[in-house]
Amino acid sequence: MKVKAPVVLLLAAALATPLALMARSDNKAAALPTGPTADQSTAGKLVYGVLSDSRYAYRPKKLDDALSQDIFRRYLKALDNNKQFFTSEDIAKFEPLKTQMDDAIISGTLTPAYDIFAVYRQRVQQRVDYARGLLKQNFDFTAEDRWDYDREDLPWASASDLDAIWKKSVKNDWLRLKLAGKQPDDIRKTLDKRYATLLRSANELESEDVFQIFLNAYTNSIDPHTDYFTPRTAENFNQQMSLSLEGIGAVLQRQEDYVAIREVVPGGPADLSGKIKPGARIIGVGQGASGEMTDVIGWRTDDVVEQIRGKKGTQVRLEYLPASGGVDGPSAQVTITRDRVKLEEQAAKSETITLPAQGGQPERKVGVIKLPAFYQDFEGRRRNPNDFTSATRDVSRLLKKFESEKVDGVVMDLRNNGGGSLDEAVELTGLFIDQGPVVQVRESGGRVSVSADRTAGTAYDGPLAVLINRGSASASEIFAGAIQDYGRGLVIGETSFGKGTVQNLLDLDRWPANETKRFGQLKLTIAQFFRVSGSSTQHKGVVPDIAFPASLDATEYGENTYDNALPWTKIAEVPHMQYGNFAPLLPQLQKRHNARAQTDKEFQWWYQDVNEVRTEAAKKYISLNEGERRAERERQETKRKQRQEERRALGLPLDPLADSLADDGLGASERDIVKDAEREKLAEDRPDPLLRESAAILADAVAVLGEDRKLSAQVLPASSSAAHWTD
Structure with missing residues (x-):
């Protein structure tokens, strides 16, 4: 096999779960998928050939009975992650199939996967029938009862135990709508449609869907970021990358x-x-x-x-x-x-934040670039290397605009940026450094190569900060890590995701040279990347210079939560320029940040909300007592109103969603589609205290370095752009 023109990707993304694959919505079940098509069988064999070959996979694994058991476990999890359909009796009957998954893939039959799916669809039918039957009765919400909604780590339940679990789930759905002001007849109608939709979602999964779910149980057993895409999924993925x-x-x-x-x-x-x-x-x-x-x-x-x-x-x-x-x-x-x-909505966007003059410091204007992904139109670049969609090209254009506006600094906002193109990560870094290595890449055989910015000059050489959070992964971590290692800018926020592996998108139609798309694509891990300092971001992520309180529990989200993720390791550093060393400056910045955070109402509100959400999430249950739930709902409503009043009194921007944050008890597909889209747009205009505080921290750095020449010489001794960091 020969791989041509690889598309190198750095992503932290998940495929849709089975119940997210919404299909036809009549009440008739589609024909039960009983086995793969000939093309799907061939695709499975091709994936097996690639993932068991060290020439392609970074960490190839032998497809044997041991791996088969892992595939079995992951397949059950993909179908029924919360253990609400399969019974403990089903799992016991499936036991003999544990060691047959490998043989199924190698032979291309996949019979065990389709047999399990057939039972899954039966169980969904039974559970939905049971839930819809419960709607004929009334519920008592006066007892001290609760619903334990997170069952992922609990044992599989018996059929009778599932009845009790589903009854509590239905009670919670009913109570949410009741608290939102719905009447019993409306509640019954809404929930009956909801459960019917759940059934249709399972009934109308087709052979292509089942095949992808099962094959991803195999690919994910190799590592968390190796995925199989059907031809249709591959097309959607490529469109997302090209915008x-x-x-x-x-x-x-x-x-x-x-x-x-x-x-x-x-x-x-x-x-x-x-x-x-x-x-x-x-x-x-x-x-x-x-x-x-x-x-x-x-x-x-x-x-x-x-x-x-x-x-x-x-x-x-x-x-x-x-x-x-x-x-x-x-x-x-x-x-x-x-x-x-x-798709302009997903492209890089800019705004400016004006910080008022205070403490003897002049007014500061900080430019912000929000980058949701490291996108690139790979096919467009092949057709015309001078005109194609690219994150770097878009950011470069925005930096030129900032230059004309004479901003005092720039914040690159990479929050929830899950990655994208490796080339884009390197080229984007090159906008801020004047040539040099950006990332080291180690292949399966141990060979280490260095990806570097080879373009002379910079697009921007002034004060820079990078804002990250737990959702910043892969290419985001390469960029943030390089800026930190070069001492080119400050990294602010939360410790990032911790994904340090490189994926390649492999077209499975290349080898048979198909004119039509038949076998799909494989996104497989081909290498591990390391910062120029030699450290890996794997597991550990990028640790910010100035840290904000964690909004997500690191034990629940991040690379370290995957049971088969690669371990952290380190290789030799590569020589690179040191623009600055912010260590001597950080104590002063931290002190100023702490003082501001203690008096900044919006920052304090954000911190309170984060703590509340994390406390509730840690419980993994919710009360089914109407009095308790109503009191909590009223408390939240009072809090929102009080905050709006305080905003008015303090002259702060109002929260455009304050009047629509109460739980309406509905799912996304049940709401008014136009109003829901408008609400989503309004969310973009909500106050963002973390972004504003990041701009303030960057302005602090400019001010301190401008006031203290001795400190400035320590922090920016070798930087050719040191003057741009000072007044």
């Missing part, structure tokens, strides 16, 4: 029996048509100007998407129910010419 697609420019979402328009991409073909609006329900799709209109009511979301997407310049006709008319209103039609659509 572009060919279609009409609309975000779709399931709403009961319909696929509806959640958002229209500004400037896209749907938007330019002027006809189709958010909330419209799609009921038919026709190809071209006169192709037959296909009824898509009850279809899977991804099946509808597949019908609507198409080559640039081609036409698609949509029949839809406008939001204003409801499901019983008249339908309308629109013909849209497909085009290439850029």
Whole structure:
């Protein structure tokens, strides 16, 4: 096997769970998948060949009975992570299959996986029937009862025990809606639809879905970041990385029996048509100007998407129910010419924060760049290396804008940035350093190579801070680690995710040279990366210079929570320039930060909320006593109102979501799609005390270094841009 033009990725992402793969919504179950197709069997064998070969996999594992048992465990977890469907009796019957998973993959039959899935679907049917039956009765919420909702680490339950568990789950669903002001008849109707949807989600998983779930139980047994993508999943993944697609420019979402328009991409073909609006329900799709209109009511979301997407310049006709008319209103039609659509919402964005003059210091203006991922249009770069979508190109453009605005410093906000392209991590670092190594990459054979910025000059050489949290992973950690190792800027926030491995996207259709997509792609771990200091981010992550309180429990989220993650290790340092050493400055910055945090209302509120959420999450149960729940709901409502009043009194920006944060008891697909999308947009404008505090810390650094020339000489002795850090 020969791998051509590898796409090197650094990601901390998870595939959809089975119940997230929403499909057709009629009440009839799809044909039960009983086995893989010929192409799927071949794909499984190809994946086996790659993952057992040290030429490709960083940590290959022999597919034997020992690994088979791990695959078995992960497959059950993928289907029923919270142990709410399978019974302990089922698990006992499955025991003989533990050592058959390896043989199934090697032979391409996969019979054990489909046998287990058949039982899973039966159990979902039984549980949903039981839950819907409970809705005929009334519930007593006066007892001191509770629902233990987190069952992941608990033993598998018997059928009778599951009855009791599900009864409490239904009681909680009912109580949430009751507390939100719903009447019994409305509650019954809402929950009956909800449980029917749950059943349909399982009933309509197809052979392709079951195959992907099972094969990922195998790939994830190799390491946490090796994944199999079906051809459809691979296409979606590549579009996310390129931030572009060919279609009409609309975000779709399931709403009961319909696929509806959640958002229209500004400037896209749907938007330019002027006809189709958010909330419209799609009921038919026709190809071209006169192709037959296909009824898509009850279809899977991804099946509808597949019908609507198409080559640039081609036409698609949509029949839809406008939001204003409801499901019983008249339908309308629109013909849209497909085009290439850029997903601007997921691209780098900028804003400026103005810090008022105080303590003898002048007003400061700090530029912020929010980067959600290290994206790159790989195919676009191959076609035209001078014009393609790229995180680095977008950030460079924003830095030029900041230069014209004469900002006093820049904060790179990488919170919840799960990674992306390795090339982008290196090139983005190059915007802030003048040539030099960025990351070391060690392959399975032990060979270490160095990826470096080889472009002379910088796009920005002034004061810099990098804001990270537990959700910052992979490429984010390479960038933050390099900035820290070079002493180029301050790293602020929480210790990052701790993912230090490199993945390659391997097209399984390369070897048979298929003209059509048949076998999918494999994202496999091919190397481990190390900082220029020689330290790995694996497990340990990037530790900030100035730390904020942890918003997530590190024992619940991060690389260290995976039972088969690679261990931390270290290699030799590579020579690199030292722009500065912030260690002498940190005590003063920490002191100023602490003083501000103690008086900053928004920061204190955030800290209180984080502690409350973590305390509640640690309990892993919730009370089913109406009095307790109502008192807690009222306490939260009073807290929100008081905070809004304090904001007004202090002249702080109001929280745009303060009046809509109370639990409405509904799921995403049950809410008004237009209002829910608007609420999501408003969330972007909520006060962000951590971002503002990061800007203040950076401004502190500029001020202190400007006031103390002796300290400045210690902190920035070798930096050619030292003058830019001082007044």
